[in-house]
Amino acid sequence: MRHRRSSRHVSNSLDAVLAHLGRPSVDAHEVIRTKWATIVGSRLAGWCWPSELVSGELVVSTTDPVVAEELNLISRELAGTLNRLVGDDVVATVRVRVTSEGRSGGAPGEGAPGAPDGR
Numbered sequence: 001m002r003h004r005r006s007s008r009h010v011s012n013s014l015d016a017v018l019a020h021l022g023r024p025s026v027d028a029h030e031v032i033r034t035k036w037a038t039i040v041g042s043r044l045a046g047w048c049w050p051s052e053l054v055s056g057e058l059v060v061s062t063t064d065p066v067v068a069e070e071l072n073l074i075s076r077e078l079a080g081t082l083n084r085l086v087g088d089d090v091v092a093t094v095r096v097r098v099t100s101e102g103r104s105g106g107a108p109g110e111g112a113p114g115a116p117d118g119r
Helices: 003-018 026-034 036-040 065-072 076-085
Strands: 046-054 059-063 091-096
Touching: 003 026, 026 036, 026 046, 026 065, 026 076, 036 046, 036 076, 046 076, 065 076, 065 091, 076 091
Parallel strands: 059 091
Antiparallel strands: 046 059
8 A cells, every 4th residue: 555655646746847847747648658549540650759748739750741741730630639538738739840860760650551652
């Protein structure tokens, strides 16, 4: 029992620090990370990833400009879906960033079936 109370205290303390920094709770980050393929769809999930969430702005990164355009077109829908999943108005805006580096240094989704550019 003591361990459970201690974990809850640490989680609450961490959430307070995150709130002070303009960031959502640990739970919100976990939902976004674990449900990303559900949020954007499996086809896009291989090509983009949530890179930061600060003060209501979710930054989504991709290495593909075509994917960036598609994400920009559905950004309001993404924010609504995220807020329904998290249970709060955590995401006010979605900003898409095209980067030359993937999540792990390579292009995410490289060679993935159904890739937006037909690869």
